[in-house]
Amino acid sequence: MTQDQIEKARNLIESMGLWEVDKIRINYISDRWVQFSCEKKVCNGPTMIRNVKHTIRDWIKERSFDEKVETELQQFVSMLKQRNEEIIRLRRKEEHLRNLL
Numbered sequence: 001m002t003q004d005q006i007e008k009a010r011n012l013i014e015s016m017g018l019w020e021v022d023k024i025r026i027n028y029i030s031d032r033w034v035q036f037s038c039e040k041k042v043c044n045g046p047t048m049i050r051n052v053k054h055t056i057r058d059w060i061k062e063r064s065f066d067e068k069v070e071t072e073l074q075q076f077v078s079m080l081k082q083r084n085e086e087i088i089r090l091r092r093k094e095e096h097l098r099n100l101l
Contacts, residue, residue: 020043
């Protein structure tokens, strides 16, 4: 194995269990309904799904559906990035404790 292949394998192993934030799927179900989904980098891992609908409350507040979709997508990505950061932080703690043994 070359050094480059070893580095790629190491990066793949380190990314396992993280949310694939760069591969979010966006599906418009109707003119007033969109669905975001994101998978975890594990075999048969969970999929996080968020449905966004244009509601009467949005209509009363005069909030456009496109504006709502953009803000909801930003919040969805932000939430997944925070979860990834927490997973990485906990892995570092585990590694530190293993090194103490």
